[in-house]
Amino acid sequence: MRVVLSPEQDRHEPRWWVARGRPRPCPERPERAERLGAAARAAGHAVVVADRFGAGPRAAVHDARYLAFLETAWERWSSQPDAGPEVVPNVFPGPLFDSYPGSVTGQAGWHMADTSCPVGPGTWEAATGAADAAVHAAEIVLHGAPSAYALCRPPGHHAFGDRAAGFCYLNNAAIAAQHVVGATSGRVAVLDIDVHHGNGTQAIFYGRGDVLTVSVHCDPADFYPFFGGFAHETGTGEGEGRNLNLPLPRGTTDTEWLAAIDRAIGVVREFDPAVLVVGLGLDALASDPFAAFAATVEGYAEAARRISRLGLPSVLIQEGGYLGPELGPALVAFLGAFEAP
Amino acid sequence: MRVVLSPEQDRHEPRWWVARGRPRPCPERPERAERLGAAARAAGHAVVVADRFGAGPRAAVHDARYLAFLETAWERWSSQPDAGPEVVPNVFPGPLFDSYPGSVTGQAGWHMADTSCPVGPGTWEAATGAADAAVHAAEIVLHGAPSAYALCRPPGHHAFGDRAAGFCYLNNAAIAAQHVVGATSGRVAVLDIDVHHGNGTQAIFYGRGDVLTVSVHCDPADFYPFFGGFAHETGTGEGEGRNLNLPLPRGTTDTEWLAAIDRAIGVVREFDPAVLVVGLGLDALASDPFAAFAATVEGYAEAARRISRLGLPSVLIQEGGYLGPELGPALVAFLGAFEAP
Numbered sequence: 001m002r003v004v005l006s007p008e009q010d011r012h013e014p015r016w017w018v019a020r021g022r023p024r025p026c027p028e029r030p031e032r033a034e035r036l037g038a039a040a041r042a043a044g045h046a047v048v049v050a051d052r053f054g055a056g057p058r059a060a061v062h063d064a065r066y067l068a069f070l071e072t073a074w075e076r077w078s079s080q081p082d083a084g085p086e087v088v089p090n091v092f093p094g095p096l097f098d099s100y101p102g103s104v105t106g107q108a109g110w111h112m113a114d115t116s117c118p119v120g121p122g123t124w125e126a127a128t129g130a131a132d133a134a135v136h137a138a139e140i141v142l143h144g145a146p147s148a149y150a151l152c153r154p155p156g157h158h159a160f161g162d163r164a165a166g167f168c169y170l171n172n173a174a175i176a177a178q179h180v181v182g183a184t185s186g187r188v189a190v191l192d193i194d195v196h197h198g199n200g201t202q203a204i205f206y207g208r209g210d211v212l213t214v215s216v217h218c219d220p221a222d223f224y225p226f227f228g229g230f231a232h233e234t235g236t237g238e239g240e241g242r243n244l245n246l247p248l249p250r251g252t253t254d255t256e257w258l259a260a261i262d263r264a265i266g267v268v269r270e271f272d273p274a275v276l277v278v279g280l281g282l283d284a285l286a287s288d289p290f291a292a293f294a295a296t297v298e299g300y301a302e303a304a305r306r307i308s309r310l311g312l313p314s315v316l317i318q319e320g321g322y323l324g325p326e327l328g329p330a331l332v333a334f335l336g337a338f339e340a341p
Numbered sequence: 342m343r344v345v346l347s348p349e350q351d352r353h354e355p356r357w358w359v360a361r362g363r364p365r366p367c368p369e370r371p372e373r374a375e376r377l378g379a380a381a382r383a384a385g386h387a388v389v390v391a392d393r394f395g396a397g398p399r400a401a402v403h404d405a406r407y408l409a410f411l412e413t414a415w416e417r418w419s420s421q422p423d424a425g426p427e428v429v430p431n432v433f434p435g436p437l438f439d440s441y442p443g444s445v446t447g448q449a450g451w452h453m454a455d456t457s458c459p460v461g462p463g464t465w466e467a468a469t470g471a472a473d474a475a476v477h478a479a480e481i482v483l484h485g486a487p488s489a490y491a492l493c494r495p496p497g498h499h500a501f502g503d504r505a506a507g508f509c510y511l512n513n514a515a516i517a518a519q520h521v522v523g524a525t526s527g528r529v530a531v532l533d534i535d536v537h538h539g540n541g542t543q544a545i546f547y548g549r550g551d552v553l554t555v556s557v558h559c560d561p562a563d564f565y566p567f568f569g570g571f572a573h574e575t576g577t578g579e580g581e582g583r584n585l586n587l588p589l590p591r592g593t594t595d596t597e598w599l600a601a602i603d604r605a606i607g608v609v610r611e612f613d614p615a616v617l618v619v620g621l622g623l624d625a626l627a628s629d630p631f632a633a634f635a636a637t638v639e640g641y642a643e644a645a646r647r648i649s650r651l652g653l654p655s656v657l658i659q660e661g662g663y664l665g666p667e668l669g670p671a672l673v674a675f676l677g678a679f680e681a682p
Contacts, residue, residue, distance in 0.1 A: 016364075018456065020446070021418070021425025023357075023364045077362070084362025091455040091507075092433050093568040099561075105361070106567030114432040115359070115456065166432075220440075226447030227434040 001335050003040045004136045005151040006050040006129025009033045011122025018115045027322045028167040033153035039328030050133035057135045060178045063162035069111045073119050076104040086118035113165035127169035134172035134317050138179045141313045149316040157198035157279050157319050173317040174204045177277045186274030194281020194319040195292045197229025209238035212271045214264045218292040219247040254299035261303050276312040282321025282330045289322045300330045304337035342676050344381045345477045346492035347391040347470025350374045352463025359456045368663045369508040374494035380669025391474035398476045401519045404503040410452045414460045417445040427459035454506035468510035475513035479520045482654045490657040498539035498620050498660050514658040515545045518618045527615030535622020535660040536633045538570025550579035553612045555605045559633040560588040595640035602644050617653040623662025623671045630663045641671045645678035
């Protein structure tokens with residue numbers, strides 16, 4: 001399978017985030033993509049560098065003001081006296097206040113839903129590189145390949161139309177899905193199997209009838225993103241019935257995980273999309289540092305087989321999956337089983 | 342003037358906050374209240390310990406769910422593995438998501454608007470003590486004294502009905518104002534001269550016709566709280582015309598500051614309240630660490646004279662004002678000039 005990545009990915013080096021009340025080193029490291037790329041190469045997949053597609057594809061999903069913020073924030077931030085090395089929000093809009101702030105500190109709170117998505121000097125290049133990798137993989141599929149994989153880093157599925165969240169800046173899967181809609185006028189399904197709910201992707205398409213969003217993830221009752229990902233969220237307006245959340249308890253093993261993925265596959269089949277976008281998080285592994293689920297490498301292979309048997313042209317988009325011992329093996333198992341189910 | 346304070350104030354010891362992208366020591370220290378109390382005592386004011394007033398006064402202003410969170414959060418938080426010593430939010434509700442979270446991490450993001458209001462083991466006792474000091478000062482005025490001063494710490498004016506923000510947990514000024522409304526059925530004006538906009542107080546009374554809120558503060562275009570405090574925010578429904586914001590530029594000196602306070606005084610006079618609540622922030626001083634305005638100790642005395650000449654029964658509530666050399670002197674100047682204008 002062709003593997004698309006952007007060499008700019010390693011220019012994004014977030015330093016710290018706040019978790020359980022303490023500043024801690026950020027787990028979303030450049031080494032993630034290095035390991036994934038090396039594993040894919042070693043397994044014989046052809047790795048190609050993402051083309052640049054300009055501002056169009058990201059502007060079709062994200063708010064212009066948000067994109068301008070992401071592109072300029074670090075430089076504006078750095079001109080402040082005593083500024084830290086990254087843009088980190090420290091104040092968020094409360095109720096009743098709807099004035100768009102003029103300052104970079106205010107805009108950081110406006111455009112960032114949490115403290116885990118700092119903007120450093122290389123973030124814009126890395127994020128746009130990741131989005132272009134997603135578009136490039138979509139292009140490969142639009143040109144006839146049965147599947148392609150975009151090794152996107154930073155990941156994308158927590159990014160909303162107008163704000164960053166959860167290590168994510170540009171919603172790579174949404175950008176790929178929208179690119180396919182734009183190119184084909186066909187329907188697209190997004191199936192997200194990251195252990196975290198794909199809340200940004202859900203929000204972007206929540207009122208849309210032409211894009212189905214399905215997410216299998218750890219129950220947000222006590223897991224990120226906390227405020228969304230519940231079963232009762234089914235879409236609105238033309239999107240009513242076009243969003244399916246399948247939350248599962250902590251500790252979920254392959255059997256239950258694959259059963260939920262089967263249910264998701266059934267809903268995708270019924271929707272009958274022209275193209276499938278898979279949000280491929282590898283953090284459902286028992287060996288992932290987040291340790292929410294107990295999936296195995298063979299579980300990922302089996303998930304790939306089942307999704308692949310839909311027979312849909314498929315754009316695979318890397319989401320989460322952190323520095324554990326099975327990160328590379330799970331990717332290789334998934335890609336191999338997807339190609340030869 | 343009688344000075345009311347709660348000895349519980351020093352049980353609240355926030356450790357750090359995020360500012361300009363870095364974790365930094367929190368400037369809202371117990372020493373603030375110690376210095377203010379010592380200065381007031383040295384100037385001959387009678388210092389009394391706040392009575393306890395139970396849950397009623399705070400529940401008249403704050404959401405029950407929020408109060409339950411504040412009271413229980415630290416204990417629940419501390420039972421998590423590897424939890425930091427304070428409740429600090431790290432994820433905030435985004436758009437489209439309205440499910441109240443079950444976990445303490447989710448609730449922290451729901452009930453805290455920023456990272457500057459951590460909840461530690463003594464925060465609840467300190468915050469309720471400060472609120473009771475405000476109620477006690479209101480009681481002194483309701484019993485006929487022309488004025489009383491509540492040395493509230495933590496401060497209150499950024500606290501919303503359902504969330505903490507900006508070093509604030511319970512909105513002491515709003516609780517005092519509401520206590521007076523409940524006791525007298527009369528109208529109350531809140532005049533906030535802290536250098537930061539009193540966004541929580543504004544929000545709490547935004548739809549109310551019986552409480553006027555007026556705030557003189559540094560322009561939020563590039564200053565906390567960033568998202569509110571603009572001149573166009575005038576109230577809604579029955580509260581239309583009952584909120585006045587007077588933002589001033591950074592560097593504002595006594596002359597312009599007092600001119601804005603004069604304008605505020607005129608609006609208060611026209612409203613003709615039964616009681617005035619003054620949000621007494623001492624951080625407009627040039628010597629305050631926030632250094633937004635350039636007011637002087639004599640400027641504070643003159644502000645006190647002008648407000649006092651309204652001739653209204655007045656409850657003075659301590660808001661901000663940080664560890665600079667003129668913190669105590671400015672308080673003493675204000676209280677003295679207020680009593681003998």
